[in-house]
Amino acid sequence: MDRRTVLKGLAGAGGLALTGLSAPAIAQGASARTLRFVPQANLANFDPIWGTQYVVRNAAALVWDTLYGIDAQLQPQRQMIESEETSDDGKTWTFRLRPGLKFHDGEPVLAKDAVASLSRWAARDPMGLMIIAIQQELTAVDDRTFKWVLKQPFPKMLYALAKNNAPCSFIMPERIAKTDPFKQITEYVGSGPMKFAKSEWVPGAKSVFEKFTDYVPRQEKASWLAGGKQILVDRVEWIVMPDPATAAAALQNGEVDWWENPIADLVPVLKKNKNISVDIGDPLGNIGSFRMNHLFAPFNDVRARRAVLMALSQEDYMRAIVGDDNALWKPLPGFFTPDTPVYNEMGGEILKGKRDFDAAKKLLAESGYSGQPVTCLVAQDQPITKAQGDVTADLLKRLGMNVDFVATDWGTVGSRRAAKTPPGQGGWNMFHSWHAGADCITPAAYTAIRANGDKAWFGWPNSPNTEKEIAGWFDAKSVEEEKAAIGRVNKAAIEDVVYAPTGFFLTYTAWRKNVSGIAKGPLPFFWGVSKSA
Amino acid sequence: MLSYILRRVVATLPVMAIVALFVFSLLYIAPGDPAVVIAGDQASPEDVERIRQSLGLDRPFLVQFGSWVWRILHGDLGTSIFTNLPVSAMIGQRLGPTLSLMIVTLLLTIVVAVPLGVVAAWKAGSLIDRVIMGFAVFGFSLPVFVVGYMLAYIFALELEWLPVQGYTPLNQGFWPWLENLILPAIALGCVYIALVARITRAAMLEVLQQDYIRTAKAKGLGQGGILFIHALKNAAVPIVTVIGIGIALLIGGAVVTESVFAIPGLGRLTIDAILRRDYPVIQGIVLLFSFVYVLVNLMIDVIYTLVDPRIRY
Numbered sequence: 001m002d003r004r005t006v007l008k009g010l011a012g013a014g015g016l017a018l019t020g021l022s023a024p025a026i027a028q029g030a031s032a033r034t035l036r037f038v039p040q041a042n043l044a045n046f047d048p049i050w051g052t053q054y055v056v057r058n059a060a061a062l063v064w065d066t067l068y069g070i071d072a073q074l075q076p077q078r079q080m081i082e083s084e085e086t087s088d089d090g091k092t093w094t095f096r097l098r099p100g101l102k103f104h105d106g107e108p109v110l111a112k113d114a115v116a117s118l119s120r121w122a123a124r125d126p127m128g129l130m131i132i133a134i135q136q137e138l139t140a141v142d143d144r145t146f147k148w149v150l151k152q153p154f155p156k157m158l159y160a161l162a163k164n165n166a167p168c169s170f171i172m173p174e175r176i177a178k179t180d181p182f183k184q185i186t187e188y189v190g191s192g193p194m195k196f197a198k199s200e201w202v203p204g205a206k207s208v209f210e211k212f213t214d215y216v217p218r219q220e221k222a223s224w225l226a227g228g229k230q231i232l233v234d235r236v237e238w239i240v241m242p243d244p245a246t247a248a249a250a251l252q253n254g255e256v257d258w259w260e261n262p263i264a265d266l267v268p269v270l271k272k273n274k275n276i277s278v279d280i281g282d283p284l285g286n287i288g289s290f291r292m293n294h295l296f297a298p299f300n301d302v303r304a305r306r307a308v309l310m311a312l313s314q315e316d317y318m319r320a321i322v323g324d325d326n327a328l329w330k331p332l333p334g335f336f337t338p339d340t341p342v343y344n345e346m347g348g349e350i351l352k353g354k355r356d357f358d359a360a361k362k363l364l365a366e367s368g369y370s371g372q373p374v375t376c377l378v379a380q381d382q383p384i385t386k387a388q389g390d391v392t393a394d395l396l397k398r399l400g401m402n403v404d405f406v407a408t409d410w411g412t413v414g415s416r417r418a419a420k421t422p423p424g425q426g427g428w429n430m431f432h433s434w435h436a437g438a439d440c441i442t443p444a445a446y447t448a449i450r451a452n453g454d455k456a457w458f459g460w461p462n463s464p465n466t467e468k469e470i471a472g473w474f475d476a477k478s479v480e481e482e483k484a485a486i487g488r489v490n491k492a493a494i495e496d497v498v499y500a501p502t503g504f505f506l507t508y509t510a511w512r513k514n515v516s517g518i519a520k521g522p523l524p525f526f527w528g529v530s531k532s533a
Numbered sequence: 534m535l536s537y538i539l540r541r542v543v544a545t546l547p548v549m550a551i552v553a554l555f556v557f558s559l560l561y562i563a564p565g566d567p568a569v570v571i572a573g574d575q576a577s578p579e580d581v582e583r584i585r586q587s588l589g590l591d592r593p594f595l596v597q598f599g600s601w602v603w604r605i606l607h608g609d610l611g612t613s614i615f616t617n618l619p620v621s622a623m624i625g626q627r628l629g630p631t632l633s634l635m636i637v638t639l640l641l642t643i644v645v646a647v648p649l650g651v652v653a654a655w656k657a658g659s660l661i662d663r664v665i666m667g668f669a670v671f672g673f674s675l676p677v678f679v680v681g682y683m684l685a686y687i688f689a690l691e692l693e694w695l696p697v698q699g700y701t702p703l704n705q706g707f708w709p710w711l712e713n714l715i716l717p718a719i720a721l722g723c724v725y726i727a728l729v730a731r732i733t734r735a736a737m738l739e740v741l742q743q744d745y746i747r748t749a750k751a752k753g754l755g756q757g758g759i760l761f762i763h764a765l766k767n768a769a770v771p772i773v774t775v776i777g778i779g780i781a782l783l784i785g786g787a788v789v790t791e792s793v794f795a796i797p798g799l800g801r802l803t804i805d806a807i808l809r810r811d812y813p814v815i816q817g818i819v820l821l822f823s824f825v826y827v828l829v830n831l832m833i834d835v836i837y838t839l840v841d842p843r844i845r846y
Binding site for chain 2 (some may be wrong): 042044045050051052124180183184186202203204205206239240241242243245247248249250252253255366381408409410411412414415416418448455458
């Protein structure tokens with residue numbers, strides 16, 4: 001008997017005397033059937049259409065199923081769908097639901113639920129908005145069949161319904177899905193493999209999911225968001241740990257089983273522990289970025305933006321983010337996710353090779369830059385943006401620029417970057433961010449690559465060439481055509497410097513060795529994960 | 534006394550109203566926008582604006598403030614922008630852990646700091662006194678998170694005696710409740726113990742030089758009787774004051790402690806709400822804390838009358 005057991009026994013006896021209450025006897029088996037998981041962030045809300053944070057999407061994938069799911073080969077596969085048909089002209093899609101699908105409240109999943117859910121999703125999703133723009137009607141034909149009639153073909157329909165970037169097209173009961181897409185739902189009823197235990201939800205601290213026993217998994221092997229989602233534990237508890245050191249200690253101590261996203265500094269400690277496995281979590285990684293404001297000097301001149309690209313060292317950025325672990329980063333001469341089927345580096349020469357400060361300074365001078373302050377927004381409370389901000393400040397100073405370094409919090413950066421006023425009047429010249437590699441495989445979900453001026457993401461780049469090539473990708477009908485189109489998008493976006501990519505980086509995930517079945521992917525997949533005592 | 538307590542309680546209402554107005558104004562003019570956080574990183578400005586409108590954040594300051602005050606007057610603290618849950622329910626969820634942490638820390642402080650201060654005063658100038666005061670300076674100088682990490686490393690990771698994180702409600706057993714609070718309470722209590730021990734020593738030193746103590750010694754009263762019956766009671770006013778003021782320290786310290794030990798208390802809720810600009814939650818917590826401060830001050834005043842019969846209101 002160890003010291004802790006003795007202490008527990010003594011205090012337990014005292015406690016009984018004082019409170020008359022006893023601790024519940026948690027059998028070893030019960031503990032093994034509960035998986036305790038530390039997510040990347042706090043689950044502060046739980047409407048995956050209203051709020052598009054990754055953490056909400058990750059939790060939602062447990063509770064709500066999708067019609068199609070993207071697999072590890074990045075292909076859309078049927079999930080809630082039994083079959084689909086496309087008309088000869090490519091304008092009418094007819095979908096049939098799998099039989100026996102049930103919501104957590106016991107009600108069957110019907111075509112009208114899918115119609116309402118897709119309507120709500122499409123109002124908030126970039127690809128969904130593209131579909132709405134050419135939609136003629138979306139209607140239920142019978143209980144299990146619905147059709148989407150378009151005014152023109154949309155070849156990427158199945159990808160849109162399967163993609164994993166937020167918001168995903170999760171299917172909810174019609175009464176819930178009829179909620180205004182800009183208002184939050186209050187019922188969390190899905191047909192996914194786990195139920196959300198709302199009564200145990202402590203936002204900011206704990207979220208609990210229970211196995212949905214009526215869930216009927218597909219027969220295929222699970223692959224990312226597709227295939228048979230077999231849940232092998234009774235409960236999954238998400239425990240929010242704001243302090244990485246505490247999360248590391250809790251994992252070492254066996255108080256939690258799986259930590260989604262350990263910070264690079266603590267990985268060596270975890271690797272030394274014989275009870276812990278550490279591996280790359282998401283092979284699609286992340287793309288670091290800083291965006292320049294195309295509306296105002298100096299970055300309204302493409303020469304100033306190119307000057308920055310000529311001088312920036314992606315290695316400096318990546319080392320600031322991941323430290324000395326070379327397995328965690330690689331240079332990225334472009335905008336798209338490496339090692340994916342249509343990856344292309346066409347036109348990426350400016351980001352390769354030795355950095356040329358002299359040429360960059362000359363180009364900057366040609367752009368007319370004359371020493372005006374460059375307002376650089378940096379969110380200090382996000383380690384990735386903080387690290388990038390420090391490197392950028394140094395880079396700009398070495399280029400001879402006058403840096404107005406605004407160190408603040410993410411909430412402030414998030415709102416200030418939306419200001420289109422000049423930098424001296426509450427606006428900005430640059431800010432830092434990063435994009436999940438899963439969102440940057442193609443232009444489908446890649447908001448940051450869009451360059452349609454006022455409608456583009458913050459920085460409002462206006463590059464008709466980039467937009468033309470993006471449209472070309474949407475029309476592509478084969479992988480070869482897609483790959484060629486992606487190359488042209490990359491080239492055009494680099495020529496006009498839509499934004500500055502600072503490199504490709506990976507992150508680790510860590511789990512106790514009594515947990516098995518953890519798959520690498522763009523989000524944590526709980527199906528197929530089991531835990532022994 | 535009863536009328537005095539009633540007057541004080543009634544007097545808290547304008548204080549809380551002023552605090553509420555101040556906090557509401559401060560948040561209104563501070564940069565940051567909850568709609569941006571909700572919409573996510575990839576959202577368009579149009580999406581953000583639609584969310585702002587749906588939350589009523591686009592309405593004028595006076596309309597927003599008036600609507601909030603109206604709800605408060607009806608006993609409604611509002612709804613969290615992010616979770617869509619009632620603020621009162623969220624505060625209720627988090628009150629237990631924070632109260633537990635504060636109670637255990639307070640008890641620990643009183644049990645450890647007061648005797649240490651008394652002994653240091655009794656042995657003033659001796660090695661014992663210097664050692665106790667040395668520890669007090671040490672405890673006062675170390676930040677809560679440093680002590681927290683050290684304790685977690687030694688007692689949780691190395692010795693495996695206590696858990697690193699979490700909170701278990703008391704209704705699930707006394708030990709499960711207490712074992713999660715021991716390390717946080719020690720970490721949080723270090724500064725507090727140091728402060729109370731030093732004040733106790735100073736107050737005791739002053740009292741121990743009084744004539745009646747000399748008289749007590751002369752008539753052969755035992756050491757314990759002199760220290761804990763005669764001296765301590767008369768030194769209690771400044772000690773009670775510093776313990777009361779220390780509750781403010783505890784609330785501040787709880788923010789860090791709850792993060793280090795992943796305790797789902799009000800401190801963490803406050804930080805999360807501020808970072809997300811969840812205005813209704815911040816306002817609710819500020820109101821609660823204001824009320825707690827006023828009540829603690831009131832309790833201190835009442836305790837004065839108990840320890841010093843000369844004090845009357």
